[in-house]
Amino acid sequence: MEVPILKQGHYLIASIQSALTDADLSQLREALIERVGRFRARGVIVDVTALDVMDSFAVRTLRDIAHMARLRGAETVIVGIQPEVAFAMVQLGLTLKGVSTALDLEEGLAFLDRQAQLRIERGSGRIDRG
Amino acid sequence: MATKGKDPLPPPPDPQALSESTAALLRELVAHLRQNRTQLREEWARRITRAQLLTAMTEEEIFAEATSVYDNYVEALETGTFEALQAYARNLSERIIPRGVETHEVVGIVLLLRDVLARSLFGKYHEDFDKLNRILDAYEPAANRIANTVAVGFVQERERIIRQQQEAIRELSTPVLQVRERLLILPIIGVIDPQRARQLTEQLLRAIRTNRAKVVVIDITGVAAMDSNVANHLVQTVEASRLLGATVIVTGLSPEIAQTLVTIGVDLSEMATVGDLQGGIEEAERLLGYKVVPEEDLAPKA
Numbered sequence: 001m002e003v004p005i006l007k008q009g010h011y012l013i014a015s016i017q018s019a020l021t022d023a024d025l026s027q028l029r030e031a032l033i034e035r036v037g038r039f040r041a042r043g044v045i046v047d048v049t050a051l052d053v054m055d056s057f058a059v060r061t062l063r064d065i066a067h068m069a070r071l072r073g074a075e076t077v078i079v080g081i082q083p084e085v086a087f088a089m090v091q092l093g094l095t096l097k098g099v100s101t102a103l104d105l106e107e108g109l110a111f112l113d114r115q116a117q118l119r120i121e122r123g124s125g126r127i128d129r130g
Numbered sequence: 131m132a133t134k135g136k137d138p139l140p141p142p143p144d145p146q147a148l149s150e151s152t153a154a155l156l157r158e159l160v161a162h163l164r165q166n167r168t169q170l171r172e173e174w175a176r177r178i179t180r181a182q183l184l185t186a187m188t189e190e191e192i193f194a195e196a197t198s199v200y201d202n203y204v205e206a207l208e209t210g211t212f213e214a215l216q217a218y219a220r221n222l223s224e225r226i227i228p229r230g231v232e233t234h235e236v237v238g239i240v241l242l243l244r245d246v247l248a249r250s251l252f253g254k255y256h257e258d259f260d261k262l263n264r265i266l267d268a269y270e271p272a273a274n275r276i277a278n279t280v281a282v283g284f285v286q287e288r289e290r291i292i293r294q295q296q297e298a299i300r301e302l303s304t305p306v307l308q309v310r311e312r313l314l315i316l317p318i319i320g321v322i323d324p325q326r327a328r329q330l331t332e333q334l335l336r337a338i339r340t341n342r343a344k345v346v347v348i349d350i351t352g353v354a355a356m357d358s359n360v361a362n363h364l365v366q367t368v369e370a371s372r373l374l375g376a377t378v379i380v381t382g383l384s385p386e387i388a389q390t391l392v393t394i395g396v397d398l399s400e401m402a403t404v405g406d407l408q409g410g411i412e413e414a415e416r417l418l419g420y421k422v423v424p425e426e427d428l429a430p431k432a
Contacts, residue, residue, distance in 0.1 A: 079375070083335030086373040087328075090366040095373070102375035103342060111375075 003028045005035060011043040011112055012036065012074070013105070017050050025061040032065055036072045043112035044069045047105055049080030059094040066099040075115050077101065079108035155268040159251070160208045166250060171200050174239075174246045181242065183235045187226070195222065196239075203243060207272050212279050219283030227288060236284045240277045247273070304330055306337040312344045313414050314376075315407075319352030327363035331370055338376045345414040346371055349407045351382030361396040368401050377417060378402065381410035 001024060006013045012035055014028060032044060046062060048054070066076035077100045081089075089095065102108040163170065175196045178184060184192050198218070206215040223236075251269065255262035299320060307315045316334055338346065348367070353360075368378040379402045383391075391398060404410040415422060 078373075081373045083332065083339055083370075083374065086335055086370040087331055089373060090370045095369045101373050103339065103344075107342075107344075107375055 003031075005031060007035075007039055007041070008109075010041055010116075011045060011109065012039065012041045013045045013047065015047040015050075015105075019051065019053065020058070022057050025058055029061055029065050029068070033068045033072060036069050036074045041074045042116060044074050044076040045105065045108045045112070046076065046078050047080050047108075048078060048085075049082070049104065052082060052085060054081075054085050054089055054094070056092070056094055059089065059096060063096055063099055075100065075112060077108040077111050080104050151264070152268045155265055156207060156210075156272070159265060159269055160204055162250075162254060163204045163207070163247065167200065167204075170246055170250055171196055174200065174243050177242050177246060178239050181238065183238045183242075184226075184231060186229045186231055195226075199239075199243065203276055206276050206279075207269075210272070212275065215276060215279055216283055219280045220287055223284045223287035227284075227291060233281070233284060233288070237277070237281045240280045244273045244277060304333055306333055308337075308341050308343070309411065310415070310418070310420065312342060312418060313411075314338065314341060314343045314346045315349065315411070316346060317349045317352065317407075320354075322353060322356075322360045322363060324359070324363065327360070327367070331363070331367045334367060335370055335374060338371060338374050343376050345417050346376050346378045347407065347410040347414055348378060348380050349382045349410065350380065350387070351384070351407065353384075353387070356387045356390055358394050358396055361391055361394075361398070365396075365398070365401065379404055379410045379413055381405065381407050 001018055001020065003014050003016050003020070003024065006015070012032065014032060016028075020028070032046075035041065036044060044065065046065065048062075051058075062078055066078075069076045078096065079102045081101060100111060102111050171193075175189075175193050178192055178196065179189065184195075187195070199222070202215050202218045206212055226236075248266070248269070251262065251265055255265060304326075305317070307317075309315050314334070314337055316330070318330065322330070334346065334348075337343065348364070350356075350364075356364075364380065368380070371378045381404045383403060402413075404413050412422075
């Protein structure tokens, strides 16, 4: 199943609706990385609220997305990890090191806004003209 | 394995062992014990006092308990069934455990009774050595089984109480408290075992979601000791909370715990730690953008 990717301002939102195969995940990764450049996005949000299992391949793909997007100039947030999923992940040692996380979509958007603010304050980011 | 064991306790007696003659001997034995009930009971109570067992109880109480134990004992010998005795042992344990009676005392008094009764048998049959032997053959397995039943009953009752208390402690000691909008506090008191660590983490994660918490302060002032297992549980809790988008601050690491953790080389570099709960809450407020100012500083300047 293909994951819809929505553009919302400067951000891309990928909302996973059901369990994904490894191929679906790879496809999501490629689509997101390609679109970060096409839409000159500053942030990527991957919403995993609907997932009740997260295997090592899924976690690695999410981490790869975050690192690749950063290389293309966008910050990534994973949102909506379920408590049970989080517990299972840490027990398996899958901790998404170096990747930002937030409670839900709203928090994820707030986080990206804050990051953008920080970049402007540091004077090293792009200037927001919107 | 077609035979079904009815009794969960020590292996049931071999049915053949209770052959006609053994049964007859036991009957004779029981009659003897009934006949000398008063005298043997008194002798037993005397020996309990002399051995300084059951010091938590008064002499009258000891005598009263001795009487009912004696009667139950004889009954178990007579019927060869131990259910009544088991129930009695449980009931007795329930009454005497809260008064501080120890396992060795309970086992001690039952063994004393066994000895008192054996002595009386020696006295009665000392002229007929052959008969004495046969009587003892019938008596000893039954007596040992009785001692076993009482001791096991006592220990089981103890274990039941311990389990009950553990559960009570577990339920009592894991509150997740909200102190400000989006700020939770989790004070941990007592021993953290894997089961409790799991429960704590699950409860915290659920609370983070329902309260939409951004910062969690885990206070471990009440945790007496920590080993690498517990530390790893703590690290897991912190990481799981981060996956839900919450920052965790750990406070109240005692000097001993700090030394242990550094000595055993647990890596806590990923974890934000602050000295005490107050500092932790202040740091959390800073992260959340709160600023707590005394009222007089807010008063308009004249």
